[in-house]
Amino acid sequence: REGLREGLREGLREGLREGLREGLREGLREGLREGLREGLREGLREGLREGLREGLREGLREGLREGLREGLREGLRQGLSKGLREGLRDAPDKQTSRR
Secondary structure, eight states: OOOHHHHHHHHHHHHHHHHHHHHHHHHHHHHHHHHHHHHHHHHHHHHHHHHHHHHHHHHHHHHHHHHHHHHHHHHHHHHHHHEEEEHHHHHHHHHHHHO
8 A cells, every 4th residue: 555655656746747847848849939930920021011111211212302302403404504505605696786
């Protein structure tokens, strides 16, 4: 009887210890695997979404700013150049008619 009791006690103790160890090991392994998988999936999805949104916003803002600046600069340069050419071409005629 005492031997049975001791054997059962030892068996339960060892079984519980081993069961808990294996359960924790497997639980942690599976939890980490699933957590990492889901975390990476969600992180990449959100990161890409936010990165694209911010990149497009900044790209459009910068592109429009630069495009307008360059367009105005070029337009003014060409307009002034043409205006000066036209003005200079007409200028000698006006001077000769005054004389």
